[in-house]
Amino acid sequence: MGPESHVLAPELQVxxxxxxxxxxxxxxxxxxxxxxxxxxxxxxxxxxxxLPQAQRVxxxxxxxxxxxxxxxxxxxxxxxQGTREALAAFLHEYRIGFxxxxxxxxxxxxxxxxxxxxxxxGTPSVILVDRAGxxxxxxxxxxxxxxxxxxxxxxxxxxxxxAFEQPAAxxxxxxxxxxxxDGCPL
Amino acid sequence: MGPESHVLAPELQVxxxxxxxxxxxxxxxxxxxxxxxxxxxxxxxxxxxxLPQAQRVxxxxxxxxxxxxxxxxxxxxxxxQGTREALAAFLHEYRIGFxxxxxxxxxxxxxxxxxxxxxxxGTPSVILVDRAGxxxxxxxxxxxxxxxxxxxxxxxxxxxxxAFEQPAAxxxxxxxxxxxxDGCPL
Amino acid sequence: MGPESHVLAPELQVxxxxxxxxxxxxxxxxxxxxxxxxxxxxxxxxxxxxLPQAQRVxxxxxxxxxxxxxxxxxxxxxxxQGTREALAAFLHEYRIGFxxxxxxxxxxxxxxxxxxxxxxxGTPSVILVDRAGxxxxxxxxxxxxxxxxxxxxxxxxxxxxxAFEQPAAxxxxxxxxxxxxDGCPL
Amino acid sequence: MGPESHVLAPELQVxxxxxxxxxxxxxxxxxxxxxxxxxxxxxxxxxxxxLPQAQRVxxxxxxxxxxxxxxxxxxxxxxxQGTREALAAFLHEYRIGFxxxxxxxxxxxxxxxxxxxxxxxGTPSVILVDRAGxxxxxxxxxxxxxxxxxxxxxxxxxxxxxAFEQPAAxxxxxxxxxxxxDGCPL
Numbered sequence: 001m002g003p004e005s006h007v008l009a010p011e012l013q014v015x016x017x018x019x020x021x022x023x024x025x026x027x028x029x030x031x032x033x034x035x036x037x038x039x040x041x042x043x044x045x046x047x048x049x050x051l052p053q054a055q056r057v058x059x060x061x062x063x064x065x066x067x068x069x070x071x072x073x074x075x076x077x078x079x080x081q082g083t084r085e086a087l088a089a090f091l092h093e094y095r096i097g098f099x100x101x102x103x104x105x106x107x108x109x110x111x112x113x114x115x116x117x118x119x120x121x122g123t124p125s126v127i128l129v130d131r132a133g134x135x136x137x138x139x140x141x142x143x144x145x146x147x148x149x150x151x152x153x154x155x156x157x158x159x160x161x162x163a164f165e166q167p168a169a170x171x172x173x174x175x176x177x178x179x180x181x182d183g184c185p186l
Numbered sequence: 187m188g189p190e191s192h193v194l195a196p197e198l199q200v201x202x203x204x205x206x207x208x209x210x211x212x213x214x215x216x217x218x219x220x221x222x223x224x225x226x227x228x229x230x231x232x233x234x235x236x237l238p239q240a241q242r243v244x245x246x247x248x249x250x251x252x253x254x255x256x257x258x259x260x261x262x263x264x265x266x267q268g269t270r271e272a273l274a275a276f277l278h279e280y281r282i283g284f285x286x287x288x289x290x291x292x293x294x295x296x297x298x299x300x301x302x303x304x305x306x307x308g309t310p311s312v313i314l315v316d317r318a319g320x321x322x323x324x325x326x327x328x329x330x331x332x333x334x335x336x337x338x339x340x341x342x343x344x345x346x347x348x349a350f351e352q353p354a355a356x357x358x359x360x361x362x363x364x365x366x367x368d369g370c371p372l
Numbered sequence: 373m374g375p376e377s378h379v380l381a382p383e384l385q386v387x388x389x390x391x392x393x394x395x396x397x398x399x400x401x402x403x404x405x406x407x408x409x410x411x412x413x414x415x416x417x418x419x420x421x422x423l424p425q426a427q428r429v430x431x432x433x434x435x436x437x438x439x440x441x442x443x444x445x446x447x448x449x450x451x452x453q454g455t456r457e458a459l460a461a462f463l464h465e466y467r468i469g470f471x472x473x474x475x476x477x478x479x480x481x482x483x484x485x486x487x488x489x490x491x492x493x494g495t496p497s498v499i500l501v502d503r504a505g506x507x508x509x510x511x512x513x514x515x516x517x518x519x520x521x522x523x524x525x526x527x528x529x530x531x532x533x534x535a536f537e538q539p540a541a542x543x544x545x546x547x548x549x550x551x552x553x554d555g556c557p558l
Numbered sequence: 559m560g561p562e563s564h565v566l567a568p569e570l571q572v573x574x575x576x577x578x579x580x581x582x583x584x585x586x587x588x589x590x591x592x593x594x595x596x597x598x599x600x601x602x603x604x605x606x607x608x609l610p611q612a613q614r615v616x617x618x619x620x621x622x623x624x625x626x627x628x629x630x631x632x633x634x635x636x637x638x639q640g641t642r643e644a645l646a647a648f649l650h651e652y653r654i655g656f657x658x659x660x661x662x663x664x665x666x667x668x669x670x671x672x673x674x675x676x677x678x679x680g681t682p683s684v685i686l687v688d689r690a691g692x693x694x695x696x697x698x699x700x701x702x703x704x705x706x707x708x709x710x711x712x713x714x715x716x717x718x719x720x721a722f723e724q725p726a727a728x729x730x731x732x733x734x735x736x737x738x739x740d741g742c743p744l
Contacts, residue, residue, distance in 0.1 A: 042275055042276055044279055044280055047233060048234070056704050057704060060702065060704045060705050060708065061708070077275040077279075079271055080271050080272035080275045081272075081275070083266065085265055085266050086266035086267075086272070089228055089263040089266045093228045093229065093230055093263075093365050093370075094230055144614065144618065144703070145702070145703035145704045145707060146614050146615060146618045146703045146704075146707035147618050147707060148704065149703060149704035149705060149706065149707030149708040149711070150618065150619070150707040150708060150710060150711035150714075151711075153707070153709075153711040153712050153715075154711050154714075154715055156708075156712075157711075157715050179279050184279075242516065242518050243518060246516065246518045246519050246522065247522070330428065330432065330517070331516070331518045331521060332428050332429060332432045332517045332518075332521035333521060334518065334521070335517060335518035335520065335521030335522040335525070336432065336433070336521040336522060336524060336525035336528075337525075338522060339521070339522035339523075339525040339526050339529075340528075340529055342522075342526075343525075343526055343529050414647055414648055414651045415651065416651055416652055419605060420606070448647075449647040449651075451643055452638075452643050452644035452647045453644075453647070455638065457637055458638035458639075458644070461600055461635040461638045461639070462600055465600045465601065465602055465635075465737050465742075466602055551651050556651075
C-alpha cells in the first residue's frame with residue numbers, strides 16, 4: 001500500500017492560542033513536519049516527561065523542517081485547569097515557548113474536540129504529521145528520545161510520499177481513568 | 187547560648203486543610219519534629235524537587251517522631267492556583283498524601299500570612315520545627331537529601347533543649363521575582 | 373539491652389592504602405564516626421551509586437565528626453581489578469579523594485579478609501562504626517540518602533553509648549553470584 | 559558537492575574481538591549503517607553515558623539496518639585497562655552484549671591505530687559509517703539521544719548516496735589530557 005493511503009491529519013480545533021500572535025492551522029503548516037504534544041497542565045507525566053521532550057525536539061530540529069505545537073487537551077479537572085489564565089501561568093512558570101492551543105471543549109462530551117478526532121488514548125501523547133499533512137503516528141506515554149528523534153527524522157527526509165505505517169499502539173496502560181507514572185489515560 | 191534562645195515557631199494560619207479531617211496546629215503537634223514543605227502548585231522546583239523530597243521524608247521517618255505537612259503559600263498567580271479545588275486536583279494527580287494547609291491570604295499583601303510570619307524567601311522552602319515547637323531552620327531551594335536527613339535526625343534524637351543555631355541562609359537566588367530551576371523566590 | 377552490647381568493629385586488614393600517606397586503623401579513628409564504603413572497581417552499582425554517595429557523605433559532614441573510607445573488597449575478577457595500579461587509575465579517573473584501602477586477600481578463600489570479618493553480603497556495602505569503635509550497621513545495596521544521612525547523624529550526636537541495634541539486613545538480592553542493578557552479591 | 563565526496567571510513571584495526579565469534583570488518587558490514595562507540599573501560603563518561611547510549615541504539619534500531627560495535631581505544635592507563643581479560647570482565651559486569659574490538663596498539667605512539675586513523679578527540683566518541691562504508695560523522699562527548707537518533711535514521715533511509723556533511727566538531731573540551739564529566743579528551 002502506498003503512502004497515498006495515509007489519511008490527512010484532522011484539522012486542529014482550538015479555542016485559543018498562547019505563545020502565538022494568531023491562530024495556527026495544519027493547513028498552513030503544510031510543507032513542514034508537525035510535532036504535536038498533547039498534554040494537561042496537571043498531568044505529572046506531561047510535566048516531567050512529555051513537555052521537556054517536546055522542548056528538546058524544538059531545540060534539536062530546524063524550524064525550517066519541524067514545527068512543535070502544544071495542545072492542551074483537558075479531559076479531567078476542567079474547572080481548575082481549563083482556563084486560559086491557568087494555562088498561561090503554567091506556560092510562563094515552565095518556560096514553554098512554543099505555540100500552545102487550547103483544545104476546544106465539546107458540548108456533550110468530556111473529551112475536547114481535537115483529542116476526540118485523533119482518538120488519543122490520554123496524555124501525554126505525541127502526534128506526528130508529515131510534510132503532506134498526513135497523520136503518521138500517535139504515541140501515548142513516554143517514547144524514548146532515540147526512537148522519537150529517529151521517527152521525526154524519517155519524516156523530515158521524505159521528499160515525496162512516505163511509506164504507510166500503522167499509528168503506534170502506544171504503551172500499555174496499567175490503570176484506566178487515573179494518572180500514573182506514564183501519564184493520564186482516558 | 188542555650189536552646190532556650192530559639193524562638194517558638196509561629197503558629198500556622200491556614201484557611202483550609204486538605205488530606206486531613208480536621209484543622210492541625212503546631213501546638214497540638216508538640217512532642218514531634220514537624221517538617222513543613224512550603225510550595226506552590228505551579229512552581230516547577232516544588233513539583234520536581236520539594237514535594238518528592240517531602241514524600242521521601244514522610245516515608246523515611248516514623249510518624250511517631252516526624253510529621254510532614256505541606257503549606258500552599260501562594261504568592262503569585264493567585265487567581266489560578268489559589269483555589270481549594272485547584273489544589274485538591276493537584277494533590278490527587280501528584281499522589282500527595284500528607285496533610286496540606288492553604289496558607290491564609292492576607293488582605294493587603296501578596297504574601298500569605300504564614301509565609302510572611304516565617305519570612306520565607308520563596309518556594310520551595312523546608313521549615314523544621316523541633317519537638318518543643320521551636321523554629322530550627324528554614325531552607326529555600328533544594329537541600330540535599332543527605333543533609334536534610336541528617337538535620338531532621340538531629341532534632342529527632344534531641345531529648346532536652348537543642349543547641350542554638352542560626353536559621354539556614356538558603357541557597358543563593360540567581361533571579362528575583364521569577365521561578366528558576368531552584369524554585370520561586372519572592 | 374544497652375549500648376555496651378555492641379561488638380567492636382573488626383580492625384581493617386589492608387594490604388595497601390591509596391590517597392593516604394600512611395596506614396589507617398579504626399583504633400586511631402576512635403572518637404569519630406567512620407563510614408566505610410566497600411566496593412569493587414568493576415561493580416556497576418558501586419560506580420553509579422555507592423561511591424558517589426560516599427563522596428556526598430564526605431562533603432556533607434564535618435571531617436571533625438565523620439571520616440569516610442573506601443575499602444576495595446575484591447571477590448571476583450581478581451586478576452584484573454586486584455592490582456594497586458588498576459585501583460589507582462580508577463580512583464584518579466573517578467576523582468575519588470578519600471583514603472581507600474585494598475582489603476587484604478586471603479590465602480585459601482576468594483573473600484578478602486576484612487570483607488569476611490564483617491560478613492558483608494556483597495558490594496557496594498556501607499559500614500557504620502560509631503565514635504566508640506563499635507560496629508553499628510552494615511547495609512548492602514543502595515540505601516537512600518535521606519536514611520543514610522539520618523543514620524550517620526544519629527551516631528554523630530551520640531555522646532555516650534548508643535542504643536543497641538541489629539545490623540541492617542540490607543536489600544533483598546534477586547540474583548546470587550552476579551552483579552545486578554543493586555550491586556554485586558556474593 | 560555530492561555524496562561521492564565522502565571518504566571511505568578507515569578499516570578497523572583490531573587486535574582481538576570480544577562478544578563475537580570471528581573478526582569483523584567494515585568491508586563485510588557494507589550495506590548497513592555502522593555505529594561505533596569508542597570507549598575506555600576506566601573513562602567515567604563512557605561508563606555513565608556513551609556505553610548506555612550505544613546499548614539503547616542497539617535496542618532501538620533493527621539489526622537489519624544498524625550494527626552497533628564497541629571499540630576499546632586505550633590511550634591512557636595501558637597497563638591496567640589494556641588487557642583482554644580486564645575488558646572481558648568489564649563487559650561481563652556491565653552487561654554489554656554487542657561486539658567489541660580492542661583497538662590495536664601502535665608501536666611508537668600512545669594512540670591505538672584505529673583511533674589515530676579516525677583522528678578522534680578522545681573517549682567517548684560515536685562514529686557513524688553509512689551503508690556505502692563512508693565516514694559520515696565523529697562526535698566526541700555526549701550527543702543527545704534525540705540528535706543521535708535523528709542522525710542515524712537519516713543514514714538508515716538513504717538509498718543512494720547521501721549529501722555531504724562535515725564531520726561533527728564535537729563538544730568543546732574544558733580540560734585537555736584528563737577525563738572530565740564529558741569524557742576523556744586526548
